[in-house]
Amino acid sequence: MKNRVRELREGRTWSQGDLAEKLDVSRQTVNAIETGKYDPSLPLAFRIAKLFRLSIESLFDPAKD
C-alpha cells in the first residue's frame, strides 16, 4: 500500500527517528511503513493521520501496491 508518510515527514524536516519518537514506535517501523514493506494497524494509522492532521484516506492509498 502506497502512502505519503515520507513526503509529509520530509516536509516537516523530521528524521525517521523524530517521527518514530512522536509515534512511539521504532525507527525501523517508520522506515518499513514509508517504503511500503509494512502496512500499519488501524490504531497506528490513526496516530499517524492525527499527527499530520490529515485523514487516513489522504495518507494511505490501498489501490496502489
Place this chain on the structure above:
Amino acid sequence: MPRYTEKQYRLQMLAVMTVYVVLMLAEWPHVRSIPSLPWKIALALAPVIPVVMAIWLMAKRVMHSDELEQRLHLLALSVATGMICAVTLVGGFLCASGVVALDGDVLIWVAPALSMFYGVTHVWLRRRYGSTGCP
C-alpha cells in the same frame, strides 16, 4: 511508558548470560561427584535460574516492542519452533529405531538450538523489513 531499549536489553542479557557461563564453568563439572542428593539437585538446576531470567528479559523485550517488532518476534519464534519440532522429531525417530544412540543430555541443546534458529530468522526478517543495522 518509556521504551525498553535494545541497549538496556543487551546489557541485562549480557549480565544474565555471564552468570550462566560462570555457573556452567565453575560448578557444573563437579555436580556428578557431589554425594548429597539435595545439593546435587540444587547445583544441577542452578543454571536454569539465569536461563529463566533470560526468558523473562526476552518476554519483556517483546512486550515493550511496537507492532512491527512484535510481528517479527512472532514470525521468528514460529520458524524456530517449527525447526526445533522437525529436528527433534528426526532425532527421536532415528533414536527410537536404533539408528543413532541419544541419551537425555541431548535435551540441554534444545533451548540453545531454539535461540539460534530464532536469532538467525529474526536478523533475516529485520533485513527484509528494511533494517539497516542495530536500532
